[in-house]
Structures are given as C-alpha cells and as structure tokens.
Amino acid sequence: MHLFTTPRLVRARITLLTLGCLCFAAIARARAQAAAADHITVVGQELPSAYGAPPAFSRTRFAPITTAYVLPPGSVLAATIYDGDVFRKGIPANSFTQEIEVGLPYRFGVAIEAELEHYNGITQGRSVSLEARYALADWNKIPLNPTLFAEYKFGTGRILRDEALNQPDEEEGMPAPDTALRRLSLGGHSHHVRKQDAADDEASQPDLPDAVEGRLLLSQDFGEHLEWAMNLFFEQETGGDRGREWGFAQSIVAPLNRAETFTAGVEMQYLEFSDKGIRDEPEQRFVIGPTIGWKPARWCRLDVSELFGCTPDSERA
Numbered sequence: 001m002h003l004f005t006t007p008r009l010v011r012a013r014i015t016l017l018t019l020g021c022l023c024f025a026a027i028a029r030a031r032a033q034a035a036a037a038d039h040i041t042v043v044g045q046e047l048p049s050a051y052g053a054p055p056a057f058s059r060t061r062f063a064p065i066t067t068a069y070v071l072p073p074g075s076v077l078a079a080t081i082y083d084g085d086v087f088r089k090g091i092p093a094n095s096f097t098q099e100i101e102v103g104l105p106y107r108f109g110v111a112i113e114a115e116l117e118h119y120n121g122i123t124q125g126r127s128v129s130l131e132a133r134y135a136l137a138d139w140n141k142i143p144l145n146p147t148l149f150a151e152y153k154f155g156t157g158r159i160l161r162d163e164a165l166n167q168p169d170e171e172e173g174m175p176a177p178d179t180a181l182r183r184l185s186l187g188g189h190s191h192h193v194r195k196q197d198a199a200d201d202e203a204s205q206p207d208l209p210d211a212v213e214g215r216l217l218l219s220q221d222f223g224e225h226l227e228w229a230m231n232l233f234f235e236q237e238t239g240g241d242r243g244r245e246w247g248f249a250q251s252i253v254a255p256l257n258r259a260e261t262f263t264a265g266v267e268m269q270y271l272e273f274s275d276k277g278i279r280d281e282p283e284q285r286f287v288i289g290p291t292i293g294w295k296p297a298r299w300c301r302l303d304v305s306e307l308f309g310c311t312p313d314s315e316r317a
Contacts, residue, residue, distance in 0.1 A: 048072040051107060052139035056227050056253075056260065057219050060101060060109065060133075063251035063291055064305040065267055068219035068229040069147055070135045071103025077111075086316045087165060088309070094118045095126065107135035117157060124157040127208065133217070149215035149231075155208030163243050164278055165285075165313055209239035227263075228252045237275075244279075247271035251291060263293040267305050273313075283313035 050058035050072040061079050062068040071077055081097040095118070101111035110132050117126040135147045213235040221227045230250040237243045253265030267289060274282035289307035296302070309315045 048075060050075075050103065050139070051135065053145070054139075054221055054224075054227070056255075056263075057139070057145070057221070057229075059301075061099075062219065062227075062229040063253065063265070063267055063293070064303050065249045065269055065307075066229040066231050066251045067149070067215075068217055069139070069145055070107050070109045070133055071101060073103050073105045075103040077101040077103075088312075088316050089165070090161070091120055093161065101131075107138070109133045117160065119160045122160055124160070126157045127153050127155055129153045144218040144220050147217040147219075149213075149217055151213040151215075153211040153213065155210050157208050158205040159208055159240070160205060163273060164275060164283060165315070206240065209237045209242075211235055211237045211243075224255075226252060226254055227265075241275040241277060243273065243275040245271055245273050253291065253293065261295045265291050267291045267307060269307070284311055285314040286310045287314055 048058065049055070050070055053069050056062065057069045058072055058075075059077055060067050060069060060071055061077065064081070077100070079097075079099040079101075081099065083095045083097070085093045087093070096116045097113055098116075099111055099113045101109060103109050110130075113127075113129040113131065115126040115129075117124055129151050131149065131151045133147055133149045135145065136142055137145070139145060213233060215234075216232040217229070218232075219227075219229040228250070230248060232248050234246040235244065247270045249267070249269040251265060251267045253263045256262040256264060269285075269287050271285045272282045273285065287307040287309050289305060291303060291305040293301060293303045
C-alpha cells in the first residue's frame with residue numbers, strides 16, 4: 001500500500017500539530033497560574049503569628065490598657081501611648097509613653113519604655129522602664145494562654161502631684177509664708193515672681209522613686225468573634241512614700257469586618273492604691289468605657305478608649 005501526500009495534506013498536518021502544541025502550552029500555563037494563585041491564598045498572612053496565635057494577640061499591645069502574649073521571634077513593636085486624666089479635683093494630667101519591644105526565641109520578649117509627663121505647666125521625663133515577658137506555652141496549649149511579665153521602673157523626674165487622689169487639701173492654693181512675703185515686696189513684678197515660684201516649686205518636689213511590677217497576662221479568642229485579654233498586676237515603689245498598686249485590667253473586643261481593620265469593645269480597670277500614709281484606708285478606683293480600633297495598614301494601628309470613673313476615688317475620665 002502506498003501513501004500519497006499532497007501539499008494540502010502536509011499543511012493540514014502541520015496546522016494540527018501546531019494547534020496541539022499551543023493547546024498543551026495553554027493548559028500547562030493555566031495550571032501553573034492556578035497553582036501559584038492557590039499558593040498565595042494558602043500561605044498569605046497579614047501578620048506573622050506568634051507561636052500559633054491570631055494576629056490580634058501576636059503584637060502584645062492588645063488594647064490601650066491591656067497587653068497579651070508575646071511577639072513572634074525577631075519582630076519589633078514600636079508604640080506611642082497618650083494618657084490624659086481629668087480629676088475630680090485639680091488640673092488635668094497628660095503623659096506620653098514611647099515603647100519599643102523585641103520578640104525573642106522560646107516565647108521570650110524584652111522591651112524598654114520612656115514616659116514623658118506634663119502637669120501644671122511643667123514637662124519632664126517621668127520614668128524609664130525595662131520589661132521582660134515569657135509565655136508558658138505555644139498558643140492554645142494551655143487555657144487562657146498565661147504569660148508572665150516583669151518590669152523595673154527607674155524614676156527620672158520629680159513628684160509633681162500626689163498619686164493619692166483624695167488627700168485633704170484645706171491649705172490648697174495658700175502660698176508658703178516666704179513666697180507670700182516676696183510677692184508683697186516685689187509688687188508689680190508679678191510675672192517674674194510667678195516664673196520664680198514655678199521654678200522653686202519644681203525644685204522643692206522630691207524625686208520619683210523606682211518601682212517594680214509583676215503581671216499575669218491572660219488572653220483568649222472565642223470562635224473568631226470575640227477577643228479577650230486580662231492583666232493582673234502588682235506594683236511596689238522601692239522608696240519615697242512606698243506607694244503600692246494592685247488590681248486588674250481587662251478588654252474585650254469584636255472585629256467589625258473580616259480583615260479586622262475595625263474593632264470595637266469595652267475596657268475596664270480596677271486599681272487599689274495605698275502608701276505609707278493611707279495604708280489602712282486605700283483608695284479604690286474603677287473605670288470603664290468603650291474602645292475602638294482602626295488599622296489603616298499592616299504595620300500601623302490606632303486605638304482610642306474613653307474610660308469613666310465609677311467610684312469617688314477614681315479619675316473623672
């Protein structure tokens with residue numbers, strides 16, 4: 001049997017072979033693109049996880065008044081915190097805290113904080129703190145994911161106001177005798193007198209003492225719908241009037257969208273304060289209020305809380 005080929009048949013075979021090659025290449029390319037897309041979908045993650053923890057608990061600063069768990073190894077957190085207190089008596093107080101934290105292997109973390117205080121027209125560096133924390137296990141290996149926290153606070157400024165909020169103030173506003181005499185003698189130079197009085201008042205204030213603090217950090221997520229953190233704390237000054245604080249703070253928030261760029265919830269704090277002058281009659285402070293969070297980028301987050309005092313010893317807001 002003889003097979004005859006014609007130019008038309010040759011062109012047809014070449015055309016079919018070319019189409020087959022193109023189809024094979026297209027299918028292979030489509031499969032490669034699908035595999036690449038699947039790969040991105042599976043492993044893509046907004047934030048690195050700290051030992052299996054969700055993103056909200058992998059950045060330690062859970063909410064304005066609570067922290068949780070530890071950072072992933074090699075991660076760095078920088079946070080700026082503003083705290084404004086409006087008291088039932090006296091003028092408001094403002095403070096700014098800058099924190100830098102580093103995640104270490106084996107569920108350890110270390111941090112340094114510097115606090116700046118502004119009160120009654122005086123701005124000063126209030127304290128510098130060294131912190132360390134250790135998570136007892138990987139995430140969800142132990143209920144409530146307990147984490148140990150220790151801090152040593154170096155007082156770097158002066159005591160501008162009494163930490164006890166309800167001290168008797170029968171003589172408040174009365175100048176010292178030598179100050180009153182100087183004001184009467186200088187008469188019209190009141191502006192210079194006020195500046196000198198402010199400098200004298202600042203210089204006469206005692207130095208802030210150092211303090212040590214320990215905390216137990218607890219945190220848990222509930223079905224990806226609620227996220228909760230609680231801090232149990234105890235702080236003791238090492239000098240001065242040996243002020244002492246103990247209590248708890250807790251926050252519960254709910255993501256408002258799947259990406260968790262918006263959150264809303266409630267925060268509260270109970271604190272009992274005493275010093276050597278009021279050790280038998282400590283002040284009991286309880287504040288509570290709403291908190292909201294907004295994360296415009298994966299490296300940035302803004303949290304705002306408005307807490308209201310519920311006891312006579314508490315700040316007004």
